């Protein structure tokens with residue numbers, strides 16, 4: 113008989129299609145929003161993770177700390193890192209494979225009539241290995257270039273597209289204007305394409321020069337802004353971090369003078385942030401599900417009042433309280449259930465379109481679909497039970513005489 | 516057999532606006548009888564019909580249906596009695612407007628738990644009995660008042676109850692249609708159904724074998740028609 117009652121309930125919904133659709137709208141949008149938002153969160157996270165992992169493996173990032181000024185308002189980056197430190201760390205920390213000084217500055221690259229704002233990185237040969245990033249044309253910075261502080265430059269692939277799209281850039285001269293200083297470089301290489309993100313930025317739109325050239329001729333400074341180290345393996349990554357930290361505390365004597373973070377820690381931090389963002393936004397979307405439930409309750413109450421006579425007739429013909437209760441409960445459950453299914457469709461479409469538009473992977477987590485759908489069913493029961501009980505409790509004679 | 520003893524119904528009991536709609540009414544109706552209930556408007560006819568139809572419960576008194584004290588039954592048991600043992604026909608027809616005629620007649624069978632196929636067959640059967648076998652897929656708004664009342668009678672017959680109650684079944688019909696409907700009740704009575712019907716029409720009343728006269732909630736005359 114439950115089957116018959118389901119048919120009766122579905123027929124009532126079919127009889128009033130527009131109203132049925134409108135009362136489901138809240139649930140449709142709610143479920144859709146939850147699924148789309150969770151998908152966007154996962155998509156962003158996967159993209160960031162992929163880009164950071166793409167950088168290279170087991171990297172450790174070491175940055176300068178900040179010292180607060182006397183007033184507590186201004187702060188200055190501490191100049192503590194020297195080129196020699198990189199060598200010391202490499203030698204004295206057994207789990208560290210290689211240490212690379214980081215120097216970079218932003219200025220104008222000029223070639224003939226073309227110019228572009230770009231970041232120039234002062235580095236050395238190990239950069240290639242650490243980032244698994246090699247020239248597709250020409251060569252990278254060699255040991256001699258470093259020793260002699262040569263004026264050579266290697267361009268990221270994106271820069272070549274901008275500066276000399278047609279001709280071969282190798283051997284050509286290029287000017288770099290940095291803080292009112294202009295230096296002439298010879299292009300010796302062009303790097304391959306590599307999409308990355310996170311703390312190092314987009315490798316493709318950077319240019320690379322020897323770190324000695326950077327320090328002596330461009331920045332005129334004996335200090336570097338940080339180091340990138342690589343641990344020997346992922347198993348010893350945290351030991352490597354500890355060793356570097358131990359060394360730096362001894363060398364600088366101040367734990368606040370620097371920041372050290374492994375790639376895993378960076379990933380963890382980013383994942384933490386995106387997870388809590390996703391959770392928060394998903395929660396807000398879930399509130400709209402609740403509002404949708406109130407919409408269903410509202411329409412069900414109207415429906416019960418409108419159909420008082422029908423309830424009276426059914427009771428006179430032998431319907432039990434339970435039968436009426438089931439009929440109306442199934443109606444609200446069907447509203448929220450069908451709304452939930454349509455919402456899942458909407459969520460998929462929304463998430464797909466956004467992923468296409470933003471260019472990140474399209475992922476819909478099964479968990480978000482299951483949670484959103486079950487939640488909508490629960491809402492159907494929760495907000496449907498009161499109107500259904502109201503209908504079931506109607507007195508047959510009163511209900512029959514209702515006009 | 517149905518028997519009521521000192522049956523009373525007070526609306527809004529205990530309040531200032533209390534109405535004594537039925538005052539200690541007693542009578543017995545044997546199986547196979549056809550009884551008319553008559554009386555002026557407000558005399559308590561519908562109230563009495565609701566009580567013997569198990570749609571409502573008395574304030575005091577006894578109601579025995581087939582020797583079973585119905586005034587002690589709970590809501591669920593009353594629903595089963597309404598479903599299986601009593602067929603109710605209303606003045607306002609009370610069909611479900613959005614459902615086909617066939618479905619309307621199937622409703623009591625659904626609540627009786629009769630399976631789909633058997634239900635179809637039974638519903639068609641009773642509709643043929645009232646002469647509407649050719650209108651199964653029509654909707655109530657597509658047929659005349661007399662036909663609606665035939666559907667309602669078919670619906671009352673669906674579970675083949677021994678007792679058929681009709682509250683002014685011809686109140687909304689012209690006299691020609693009235694005759695047709697009353698003929699159906701006579702046929703049913705001949706087939707063994709006990710019939711109790713409320714009417715304002717002397718003609719209809721006298722076509723029954725017995726008339727109960729109500730006045731101000733009291734049974735004033737139990738007339739046997741010659």
Ligand SMILES: Nc1ncnc2c1ncn2[C@@H]1O[C@H](COP(=O)(O)OP(=O)(O)OP(=O)(O)O)[C@@H](O)[C@H]1O
Nearest residue numbers: 526527534535536555556557558559560561562563
């Ligand atoms: N639900 C109710 N609440 C209060 N009073 C009621 C209710 N139903 C009926 N009454 C009163 O009870 C009395 C009997 O009403 P009932 O409907 O039984 O009369 P009736 O004989 O069927 O009249 P009619 O011929 O007009 O249908 C009337 O005075 C009526 O006003």
Ligand SMILES: [Mg+2]
Nearest residue numbers: 560561562682
């Ligand atoms: Mg009446």
